Amino acid sequence: MEKIATYLDHDHRRCDDQYAMAESEVILRHWDAATTNFSAFLAMFGRHLDKEERVLFPRLDHALGNGYGPTVVMRAEHRQMREMLREMQAAIARHDCDGFFDQADMLRLLMRQHNLKEEGILYPQADFVLAQQADEVLACMEQLEQAEWSVA
Structure with missing residues (x-):
């Protein structure tokens, strides 16, 4: 079973490249x-942000019992980016x-801070809180990736 953090960290590196x-x-x-x-x-x-906003964040919000947690900050930063x-x-x-x-120059600073929060806090939290549904989360992300690729 691949970890959510590993999958999304890899996505960050591909985007950076x-x-x-x-x-x-x-x-x-x-x-x-x-x-x-x-x-x-x-x-x-855009696909990476969709994976977070359409797949990860709603599940994380549900598991944490609110929509006012760390994903609110991440969504706001996504809008800025x-x-x-x-x-x-x-x-x-x-x-x-x-x-x-x-x-x-401004984007680089924002993304560096954003990725540190995701990779250091949010993704590990997702791996812990969503451990029982990690395979489903990753499958949904991969379906989103494939659907988007076929359109491109």
């Missing part, structure tokens, strides 16, 4: 490649390297 490719293309001002790689990152990152990413995507479309990195 894809983002690094996009950022490298922006640095080089290879705008077509930056657009392609950033779009791939956005799709991958999505807004920053929209601005970064627009900067790429404008071929605006400075505009991209103005947002990227």
